[in-house]
Amino acid sequence: MSETPADEGGVEISDVVRFEQAGDGSSLVAHVRGEIDTLTAPLLRTELDARLPAAPLVVLDLSGVTFLGSAGLAVLVAAKDQVDRSGHSLKLVCGSRIVTRALQATGLLGLFDVADGVTEALSS
Amino acid sequence: MSAVEPTGTPGGGGSVVEVRTSATAALIPTIRAVASDLAARADFDLDAISDLRMAVDEACATLVDVASPGSALQCSFTVHGNVIEVEARVDTAGPESTVSTDTFGWRVLQTLADEVELRTDGGRSVGILLNKRADPTPR
Numbered sequence: 001m002s003e004t005p006a007d008e009g010g011v012e013i014s015d016v017v018r019f020e021q022a023g024d025g026s027s028l029v030a031h032v033r034g035e036i037d038t039l040t041a042p043l044l045r046t047e048l049d050a051r052l053p054a055a056p057l058v059v060l061d062l063s064g065v066t067f068l069g070s071a072g073l074a075v076l077v078a079a080k081d082q083v084d085r086s087g088h089s090l091k092l093v094c095g096s097r098i099v100t101r102a103l104q105a106t107g108l109l110g111l112f113d114v115a116d117g118v119t120e121a122l123s124s
Numbered sequence: 125m126s127a128v129e130p131t132g133t134p135g136g137g138g139s140v141v142e143v144r145t146s147a148t149a150a151l152i153p154t155i156r157a158v159a160s161d162l163a164a165r166a167d168f169d170l171d172a173i174s175d176l177r178m179a180v181d182e183a184c185a186t187l188v189d190v191a192s193p194g195s196a197l198q199c200s201f202t203v204h205g206n207v208i209e210v211e212a213r214v215d216t217a218g219p220e221s222t223v224s225t226d227t228f229g230w231r232v233l234q235t236l237a238d239e240v241e242l243r244t245d246g247g248r249s250v251g252i253l254l255n256k257r258a259d260p261t262p263r
Contacts, residue, residue, distance in 0.1 A: 038149045038185045067156065069181045070232040101174045106232050 016040050017047050022122050028055035029118055033064030036072030045075045052079060056088050059121040063095025068102040076103075080111060089113065091121040138204035145199075147191035147214050152184045155199050159210070166203050168258045176208060176256045179236040182229050183212045183252040190250055192217040206258035207238075211251055219247035 016036070020029045028051060036044060052058055060079065062068070076092070083090040092112045094100045103109040115121035143158050145151040159180040163173040180199070187197060191214035202209045223242055224230070234240050237254040244250050 035153060037152065037181060038188075039152075067153075067177065067181070069178060069185070070229045071185070073232070074228060097170060098174055101171050102178060105171075105175055105178070105236055107235070 011040055011043065013043050013047060016043050019047075019051055022059070022118075023057075026055065027057040027059065027122055028052070029059045029061055029122070031061045031064060033066075035067035035069075036065055036075070037067060037069040038071045041069070041071035041075050044072070045078065048075065048079050049082070052082055052088075053086060057122070058083055058088065058090045059093060059115070059118055060090065061093045061095065061118050061121075062099045063093055065096065065099050068099050070106075073102060073106055073108060077108065077111070091115045091124075093118055093121055138202040138209070141201045141203075143199045143201075145197050147188050147195050147197040149185060149188050151197070152181060152188065155184055155197075156181050158199075158201065159208075162201050162203060163208060163256075163258075166206065166208060166258060168206075168208075168256075172256065172258055175236040176210075179233055179240075179254055179256060180210055180212070182233040182236070183210065183240075183254060186223055186229060186233070187212055187214040187250060187252060190214065190216055190221040190223055192221070207255055209253070209255040211253045213243075213249055213251035215249050216247060221247070221250065223250055223252070 015034055016032065018031045022029050032044065034040065080090055092114050094114060115124065141158065141162060143155055145154065156177050160173055160177045163176045168176065184197060191197065195215040197212065197214050199210065199212045225242060237256050239255050241253045243253060
């Protein structure tokens with residue numbers, strides 16, 4: 001089973017984000033996917049709140065995101081705040097025009113440290 | 125042909141699509157998909173399609189929040205050449221059900237759409253009217 005078919009009812013957290021440890025375990029990569037709107041953003045927020053504090057470097061890989069609404073943008077801003085407060089760092093991998101446009105059109109792009117890919121984000 | 129009532133500018137000759145759903149966040153993806161499809165067919169560029177999809181999402185999410193329980197979300201899309209006008213509306217329980225325009229979401233909506241207007245109807249319903257041009261607005 002490589003993929004669970006998406007059913008119309010409840011959204012599973014595994015449909016929204018998958019975490020991966022990287023480097024010597026000090027980096028956390030969050031692969032976010034699907035549509036991040038008012039339905040899925042709270043799930044993402046809860047997961048990030050729980051996982052972010054432990055990681056000095058967090059990479060949010062948004063290359064699987066197909067829609068990013070204001071609720072999703074607010075989660076990204078909150079994650080950035082949380083990471084900044086603890087002196088850690090956060091990098092975004094936008095991956096698609098959809099994500100870049102959402103950040104750019106709302107004037108939020110400049111807030112983030114953006115990398116071209118997960119490998120670049122982890123190595124720089 | 126009287127089933128569809130044009131809600132856009134009278135005499136504008138635009139084609140109209142109306143979508144009516146339960147006022148629930150779970151159905152907003154369907155409305156977003158309609159917005160994207162209409163924009164793509166009206167030759168909007170990719171950024172303008174993306175902007176319209178986000179603006180429609182924001183308008184619907186805002187309205188679903190204040191809709192009275194069990195009510196419907198009504199969205200009308202009118203395509204006038206290279207402009208798409210959207211009116212989204214929900215019934216509300218009373219005058220206390222208001223949309224706050226002092227939020228991150230409302231700022232996003234104003235940024236993404238070319239024009240946005242909040243329309244209230246004495247506490248019976250709240251609507252958001254927005255329009256978007258096909259060509260990107262310089263920012």
